[in-house]
Amino acid sequence: xxxxxxxxxxxxxxxxxxxxxxxxxxxxxxxxxxxxxxxxxxxxxxxxxxxxxxxxxxxxxxxxxxxxxxxxxxxxxxxxxxxxxxxxxxxxxxxxxxxxxxxxxxxxxxxxxxxxxxxxxxxxxxxxxxxxxxxxxxxxxxxxxxxxxxxxxxxxxxxxxxxxxxxxxxxxxxxxxxxxxxxxxxxxxxxxxxxxxxxxxxxxxxxxxxxxxxxxxxxxxxxxxxxxxxxxxxxxxxxxxxxxxxxxxxxxxxxxxxxxxxxxxxxxxxxxxxxxxxxxxxxxxxxxxxxxxxxxxxxxxxxxxxxxxxxxxxxxxxxxxxxxxxxxxxxxxxxxxxxxxxxxxxxxxxxxxxxxxxxxxxxxxxxxxxxxxxxxxxxxxxxxxxx
Numbered sequence: 001x002x003x004x005x006x007x008x009x010x011x012x013x014x015x016x017x018x019x020x021x022x023x024x025x026x027x028x029x030x031x032x033x034x035x036x037x038x039x040x041x042x043x044x045x046x047x048x049x050x051x052x053x054x055x056x057x058x059x060x061x062x063x064x065x066x067x068x069x070x071x072x073x074x075x076x077x078x079x080x081x082x083x084x085x086x087x088x089x090x091x092x093x094x095x096x097x098x099x100x101x102x103x104x105x106x107x108x109x110x111x112x113x114x115x116x117x118x119x120x121x122x123x124x125x126x127x128x129x130x131x132x133x134x135x136x137x138x139x140x141x142x143x144x145x146x147x148x149x150x151x152x153x154x155x156x157x158x159x160x161x162x163x164x165x166x167x168x169x170x171x172x173x174x175x176x177x178x179x180x181x182x183x184x185x186x187x188x189x190x191x192x193x194x195x196x197x198x199x200x201x202x203x204x205x206x207x208x209x210x211x212x213x214x215x216x217x218x219x220x221x222x223x224x225x226x227x228x229x230x231x232x233x234x235x236x237x238x239x240x241x242x243x244x245x246x247x248x249x250x251x252x253x254x255x256x257x258x259x260x261x262x263x264x265x266x267x268x269x270x271x272x273x274x275x276x277x278x279x280x281x282x283x284x285x286x287x288x289x290x291x292x293x294x295x296x297x298x299x300x301x302x303x304x305x306x307x308x309x310x311x312x313x314x315x316x317x318x319x320x321x322x323x324x325x326x327x328x329x330x331x332x333x334x335x336x337x338x339x340x341x342x343x344x345x346x347x348x349x350x351x352x353x354x355x356x357x358x359x360x361x362x363x364x365x366x367x368x369x370x371x372x373x374x375x376x377x378x379x380x381x382x383x384x385x386x387x
Contacts, residue, residue, distance in 0.1 A: 001032065001033050001034065001090050001091075001374070001375070001378070002033070002034045002035075002036070002087060002088060002089045002090050002091075003028060003033050003034070003035045003036075003089060003090065003091050003092075003093060003374065004035075004036050004038065004083065004084065004087055004089035004091075004092045004093070004104065004108075005021065005024075005025060005035060005036070005037045005038065005093045005095060006038045006080065006092065006093070006094050006095065006096075006100045006101050006103060006104025006105075007021050007037065007038070007039050007094075007095035007096050007100060007101065008039070008040060008070075008071065008072075008073075008095075008096040008098040008099060008100045008101060009021070009039070009069075009095075009096060010022060010037060010039040010056070013069055014264060014267055015069075015207055016120065016290065016291075016292040016293070017095065017096060017118075017120045017121065019267065019292060020118075020120065020156075020176050020290075020292065021037075021095045021118075023178075023180075023363060023367075024176075024367070024370065025037055027363065027364075027367035027370070028367065028370070028371065028374075029055075031367065031368075031371050033371075033374075034055075035055060036055050036056075036057060036083065036087050036089070037055060037056045037057065038057045038059065038079075038080060038083060038100055038103075038104065039056065039057070039058055039059070039073075039100060040058070040059055040061030040071035040072065040073040040099075040100060041058035041059060041060055041061050041071070041073075057079075057083060059073035059076040059079055059080075059100065060073065060076065061073040061074070061076075062074060068242075069240075069241070070098075072098070072099050073099050073100050073103075074099065076099075076100075076103065077103045077106065077107065080100070080103040080104060080107045081107045081110070081111075084107050084108065084111050084113065085111075089113060090113075090114075090378050091113070091114050091115065091116060091151075091374055091377060091378055092104050092105075092107075092108035092113050092114070092115040092116075093115065093116050093117070093118070094108075094115060094116070094117045094118070094146075094150075095117075095118045095120075096118070096120070097117075097119075097121075097123070097142065097143060097146045097147075101117070101146075102146070105117070105146065105150075109149065112385075114151045114377050114378060114380075114381040115150060115151060116150055116151055116152045116153070116154065116374070116377060117146065117147050117150040117152075117153050117154070118153070118154045118155070118176075119143070119147065119153055119154070119155040119160060119164060119289065120155075120156065120176075120289055120290070121289060122160065122163065122287050122288075122289055122310070123139050123143070124136045124137075124139040124140045124143065125211070125286075125287040126210075126211045126287060127139060129209075129210040129211035129213070129287070130210055130211070131210075140167060143164075143167065144167040144168060144169065147164065147169050148168075148169060150171060151171060151377045151380070151381065152171050152172075152173055152373060152377050153169060153171055153172050153173070154173050154174075154175040154176060154370075154373075155172060155173070155174060155175070155176075155289060156174065156175065156176040156177050156289050156290035156311055157174065157177065157289050157290055157310065157311030157314050158174055158314060159289070159310050159311060159313065159314065160174075160289040160290075160310070160311060161173075161174050173373060175366060175369060175370060175373070176290065176366060177290060177295075177311075177314075177315075177361055177366065178295075178361050178362060178363035178364075178365070178366035178367075179292070179295035179296055179298070179299045179358050179361050179363065180299070180363055181299045181358050181359055181361075181362070183268070183272055183299075184271075184272050184275055184276075184296045184297075184299035184300045184358070185272070185276070185299060185300060185301070185355075186276060186300060186301030186351070186355060187273075187276035187277060187300075187301075198232070199232040199233055199234050199258070200231065200232070200233040200234070200279050200280075200341050201233075201234050201236060201277065201278045201279045201280075202217075202221065202233065202234070202235045202236070202278070202279070202280055202281075202282050202337065203235075203236050203238070203274065203275065203278035203279075203280070203281050203282065203297070203302070204217055204235065204236070204237045204238065204239075204281070204282055204283065205238040205239060205271070205274075205275070205281075205293045205296070205297070206238075206239050206283070206285070206293050207239055207240070207241040208237070208239050208240055208241035208242070208243045208244045208247055209241040209242055209243050210242075210243055211285060211287050212241075212243075212284065212285045213284040213285055213286070213328070214237065214243065214247055214284065215247070215250060216284040216328065216330050216333060217235065217237075217282050217283075217284050217333070218235070218247065218250050218251050218254060218259060219254075219330050220282070220330050220331075220333040220334040220337060221233075221235045221254070221257050221259060221334075221337070222254040222256065222257050223330065223331070223334040224334045224337040224338050224341065225256055225257045226256065227334070227338055228338065228341060228342075229256075231341060232258075233257075233258070233341065234258040234259070234260060235257070235258070235259045235260070235282070236260050236262055236274070236278065237259065237260065237261050237262065238262045238263070238264075238265055238271070238274060239263075239264060240263055240264045244261065247261070248261055262274070271296075272300065275296060275297055275299075275300035275302060276300050276301070278297075278300075278302055279302070279340070279347070280302055280303050280304075280305060280337070280340045280347070281293075281294070281297035281298075281302040281303070281304045281305065281306075281322075282304075282305045282306070282333070282337065283304065283305070283306040283307070283312070284306070284307060284328075284333065285307075285309075285312075286307050286309035286310065286327045286328070287309075287310060288309070288310045288311050288312050289310055289311045290311040291306075291310070291311050291312040291315065294306060294312055294315055294316065295315060295357075295358055295361055296358075297354070298315065298321060298322075298354035298355065298357050298358040299354075299355065299358035299359075300355075301351045301352070301354055301355045302351065302354055303321065303322045303323065303340060303347055303350035303351050303353075303354055304316055304321065304322030304323075304354060305322060305323050305325065305333065305336045305337060305340065306322060306324065306325075307324065307325055307326065307327040307328075307329075308324045309327055315357060315361075317353070317357070319346075319350070320350070320353045321350055321353035321354040321356070321357045322350055322353075322354060323336035323339065323340065323350070324336075
């Protein structure tokens with residue numbers, strides 16, 4: 001069985017979409033699939049290419065000045081057409097609604113190959129964060145158009161599936177809510193009840209971008225420190241993105257708090273350790289279709305402080321595996337941080353609840369479901385063509 005994956009983001013770039021797509025490819029290969037990935041090439045800013053991989057095709061691409069990690073493989077549709085003709089995929093998967101995903105969609109339709117799509121990101125809700133709310137309806141129209149003829153649309157949460165249903169889309173499957181509980185796990189021998197004997201470590205992991213609302217976390221951290229002036233605490237921010245400079249400046253103005261920007265970290269080695277050494281995870285985004293980092297934090301045994309919106313609402317259980325606060329409410333976020341800081345027994349109980357939640361989200365079972373789903377798509381396509 002052959003799968004052509006057309007994606008605009010893939011490692012070494014690290015974000016939720018690239019991570020899930022790479023895990024998908026790796027898992028399907030272990031199950032006997034022959035997978036070819038088509039992606040934009042990396043730029044000249046020093047981002048390294050991954051080791052040589054004959055199963056990854058990199059297209060010439062240019063960066064978007066406002067968000068350099070976004071690479072557009074313009075005028076390369078002919079390359080995707082050639083790959084379909086040479087590789088003869090049984091199914092084409094379009095992982096993103098951007099340039100390479102669009103090429104895959106169009107060329108699969110031209111060649112009569114069944115194609116599937118993923119809906120990972122609610123770009124229509126991003127428009128307000130980026131200062132262009134008037135673009136929400138056009139973006140929704142594009143999402144509807146992109147996915148409407150797909151043999152199956154994979155999306156990682158019930159809420160995201162419902163959003164797509166509201167746009168009139170069908171053939172929707174909730175998939176991709178997995179986490180590697182062997183890679184991300186609590187640190188052996190770390191006693192969270194002793195957190196008051198050292199600086200308490202709050203942690204954020206993710207892109208530094210307007211839609212993530214990290215400003216709220218910085219302000220909540222300052223408010224928490226003001227409430228507990230004699231308690232040492234730190235907020236570690238892991239990740240990179242277009243908002244880094246503005247966030248660094250905002251943090252610098254909070255002279256009484258310790259906020260460290262650690263940049264992007266290696267997912268296999270550094271990130272599991274960073275999760276495991278923290279005491280609580282904080283998150284403020286209300287636009288997630290999944291919130292993969294929230295599941296990773298739970299797998300590492302971190303109580304999560306987050307707003308129960310979108311896909312996060314399907315994992316976060318208030319006072320069971322974390323603490324919920326209303327979207328955009330800095331004061332309530334600080335209340336939750338203060339409780340996490342001062343209530344050691346609750347912290348231990350929530351940490352155990354977080355780990356238990358993650359253990360119910362095995363990647364192996366998700367990948368098995370995906371294998372079956374692709375085979376169903378292929379069988380249906382062959383039946384419709386009388387094969």
